[in-house]
Amino acid sequence: MQEIEVKYRLRDLPALEQSLAERGLVLSAPITQDDQAYARVDWSYGQSKIGVPFARLRTQDGRHLFTVKTPLVNELACLEHESEVADRDQMHQAIIQMGFRPTVRIVKTRRTAQMAGMELCVDEVEHAGLFLEIEKVLDAGESGAVAQERLDAFARSLGVELERTADTYDSLVRAALV
Structure with missing residues (x-):
């Protein structure tokens, strides 16, 4: 599937909540997502991400999700495959064995709302700040x-x-930490 997103730094959360409420939308209760990002061992920041597969291992509500994203036209328009895994530590080792290396850890608190096939996400990302991300799976x-x-x-x-x-969360967090 192809998942696309747009991402924005958000300066006024109450104004966004009011605007969403005017459209009948209320953000969900917050959840925490703990993501480990991975890149191929031959890729480094500063190189293009287009056409390069990246992996992510996410823990949310006690569930572990393994995701591979390959940016197509830009970093936020990706071919994506995702599956739940039983053991985060074993999956981490498998990802490394497949030729990936850990890059950055992204921990965020996320609240969401759904509208017309879009998922609106308000993310408080450790080290990077507050963001509005809008996602859609394309036909x-x-x-x-x-x-x-x-x-x-x-x-x-x-x-x-x-x-x-136009940056992904891993790039934003990395930039904040270096």
Whole structure:
């Protein structure tokens, strides 16, 4: 499946919550996501991510999810495969054995709302700040870039101060820590 997203630094959470409420949306209770990001051993920050597979191991509510994302047209439009795994430590070792190395740990508190096939996520990311991320799974043949333009238009229609970023959370956290 192709998952696309747009991401924004969020400056005024109460204004966003008010705008969502005006559309009949309420953010969910917060959940914590503990993600370990992985890159191939021959890739390093500063190189293009397009066409390069990246792995993630997430723990949320006692469940462990293994994800591989390959950016297609940009870092936020990816071919994605995800599956639950029973043992985080064993999966970590398997990922390393497959030729990946751990890059950064991303810990965030997430609240979500669903609307018209979109998932709106408000994320408080340790070391990086507060973000609004809007995700959508595309139908076969749909353009990621065109879908991102539609998601951006929706985000702008919310009428709150947003600063768009093309960076992924691993890049944002890494930049904050170096």
